[in-house]
Amino acid sequence: MDAEEFRRRGREMIDYVASYLENVRTRQPYPDVQPGYLRQLIPDCAPESPDSWDDLFKDIERVIMPGVTHWHNPHFHAYYLTASSFPAILADILSDGIGCLGFTWATSPACTELEVVTLDWLGKMLDLPPDFLSCSGGKGGGVIQGTASEATLVALLSARTKFLHKMKKDNNEIEDGVIMSNFVAYTSDQAHSSVERAGLIAAVKMRKLETDDKCALRGHTLQQAIDSDKANGLVPIFVCATLGTTPSCAFDNLLEIGPICEKEGIWLHIDAAYAGSAFICPEFRPLLNGVEYATSFNFNPHKWLQVNFDCSTMWVKDSTLISEAFRVDPLYLKHENQGQVMPDYRHWNIPFGRRFRSLKLWFVLRLFGLKGLQECIRKDVRLAHEFKNLVLSDERFALFCEVTLGLVCFRLKRSDEVNERLLKAINEDRRIHIVPSQTKDTYFLRFAICASQTTSEDIQFAWKVISEMADFVLKE
């Protein structure tokens, strides 16, 4: 394919994507296919000679679309949302076109520097303490990770290194693994599965601490765990607090946890994967109070800030704690401007190669503006409250917890089993798609505002479906 054909095919693809997103509400949110469907639709080998564009293009509808879960259909209400916006898609085309890698500053200075500066922009939008920002002139700064899971892992691994060095100062003879056996990290029993997994990967004990009746980790629980572990000879090194948990969008109590971490000298990482975007609105910013105690902070613009996956932004107050944690420096990566002013981001994350991802953040921040992005957040929260009111207006149902942002957790005032049947009926009906959760031994349904096209009518529609299915299940 030459540039001329690319111009033609590019227009076809742009038109296809524009039409797909314009009409995505006409597609069924969750597909009907069974596992293994796709293999039967295509050959079992790649072609020797090129296939035609037309054949390939037709296969998008024939092979791919029947198996797509349409996350941007306004009747998709599962998990949390994933962002999609036209400005971000345009930026990704540019990123692919430039096609540079950004593992050191020299491999494409613009790739590194736009990341540094847009992370400062975004940090200011969240009103992060200045010591998290590169422009403040200290050791602070931001980086784009692929996912919140990677941010958590990078933070935990860096904390592990920090404490290893500290312990080895006293006794250089002990094996790392032996020291690490005494390390302990904490998170809540509501934290995302990737936090527990980070503990397994880093080989650091991850204690899942009990939360209060609002599913929040409280200071006294953390303090008790620390005291008891220290009494048993363990070394607390890390706390991962969550703002906006996956099961129920709960918020750990940062103002209690933060001072404890500070007093104990423990690395405090904040995972605000979902909720973080909301903090650009002054009315939600208080939920972030206590961030000043954190060592590292992370959230996903690729969830709720209009930036297509992957763009998980992470800030640290002392970037040398992560950039020096696993530094390996071969000659073929050395360059004259190393370590001056701008970072070599390969030291900041697990992957070596890096795409030019800051372009999409830059495009979105500029083409939406702060006000435009705030309006997206506020609209979704309004819709969640509208749904909440529908739940409250039906005496068969109860909320599982308060609604703070764009997630409503609710259940029939019946057994878990009945609620499981309701979930199954809703998803088998196929008009809307949601997922369940379970917390404090209670099974409930999660209704998330996901697609940016979702309107008040869609909320009413979803409630109509749920209500009908409840009639059906309760009649059984």
Add this chain to the structure above:
Amino acid sequence: MDAEEFRRRGREMIDYVASYLENVRTRQPYPDVQPGYLRQLIPDCAPESPDSWDDLFKDIERVIMPGVTHWHNPHFHAYYLTASSFPAILADILSDGIGCLGFTWATSPACTELEVVTLDWLGKMLDLPPDFLSCSGGKGGGVIQGTASEATLVALLSARTKFLHKMKKDNNEIEDGVIMSNFVAYTSDQAHSSVERAGLIAAVKMRKLETDDKCALRGHTLQQAIDSDKANGLVPIFVCATLGTTPSCAFDNLLEIGPICEKEGIWLHIDAAYAGSAFICPEFRPLLNGVEYATSFNFNPHKWLQVNFDCSTMWVKDSTLISEAFRVDPLYLKHENQGQVMPDYRHWNIPFGRRFRSLKLWFVLRLFGLKGLQECIRKDVRLAHEFKNLVLSDERFALFCEVTLGLVCFRLKRSDEVNERLLKAINEDRRIHIVPSQTKDTYFLRFAICASQTTSEDIQFAWKVISEMADFVLKE
């Protein structure tokens, strides 16, 4: 931006990218900017209200391009290449448009299933042993990782888990960290920096073994290390062999290493990040002989197989070894078809969220066809040999090692210091861009065939520049 404006802007962006790539040879491969250049060109905060598209679009040339290292300029010969092709860019637009996540099968069945099937296609193109393929009906299968660094880390972590479980069967009381202190992994002193880094992250000792005069790891070296470590009470768990090393494109001796790993029960991972793509050509396939001994195998289609970053393909013979290594299973991720026929890929990699990356592999395999991709590889190897002959025709220069694929390592027959001055002169001249390396205490220059537009004339041009700079440096 609505769909109608996206159609218009999308065409502008497609045209911009088409023209950029058509004319990329007119841009200087390495930029003139100094660290910190970008911050001075843009505001220090995101805008409150949206910027105009026209202002943003103008800023691509004003802000971004002056700081771009143009990897697709035919005079860029640094590192190894990174792929860029029009079919891959088109597929990425579709992937962004669909905007689904693929962490479980249910989050978008097509996303998981196309990955399973295209990895089978690609595995067959490489003539991988059938037990690496999903279609063979065993436990084998492939997965797209972001980078080879992640593939190495995933393999090492899985090996660590496998051996931990084995050791704990005998004694369940010992702490993981204490057991891990006795684990040892091996790679060559030529392996990529990310292999050493994987050892640091996994907290497993990574021994860098000496290579022979061709920079290859040999069987007897490995066997000696294993014997000596076992005698000292250590437990060898993992070998990372490299096919096509970063410093000099050397090949570890798989046919010697493989049987040793098999005999000792050690996990053999093959990192063929760069060279792997060449194995689709029958004449280069013998370089992969011995892969039948491997537990896992990885290479980067995003380097030399026309698939834009990121697409690092990894196969394992027993996928449960990686998918079960760090499994955490919360309710909100359960789905009815779990564990049937198709994998939940979130268990196969470090990140949780995943993009629809198999689309670009599918587009490339279909629109190039096997023959088209083979021709790209062969053209680059021909150009490398053309450059090699130019080096050999100039008696001031010597090759550092044999040329096997698209990399030529060479040096002036003078001191390292003179060669360092030559490298500096070449890069400061700015007409071409290369990077150096150092191996066996010898400093040399690396000349890689990178851009797909590179022609014989470009090779002659590059040699003219190098020759001129040699004149200049030798005259000093």
